[in-house]
Amino acid sequence: xxxxxxxxxxxxxxxxxxxxxxxxxxxxxxxxxxxxxxxxxxxxxxx
Numbered sequence: 001x002x003x004x005x006x007x008x009x010x011x012x013x014x015x016x017x018x019x020x021x022x023x024x025x026x027x028x029x030x031x032x033x034x035x036x037x038x039x040x041x042x043x044x045x046x047x
Contacts, residue, residue: 011041
């Protein structure tokens with residue numbers, strides 16, 4: 001399969017809430033941290 005054949009990509013951001021709780025942060029902080037990583041993830045997927 002060539003990269004040009006790909007039309008859609010799904011990213012499941014799992015574990016952000018648990019990560020926050022393990023760092024004694026509110027779950028929302030984990031969701032925010034995951035959201036903040038999306039541009040870097042997309043950049044890596046493109047490259």
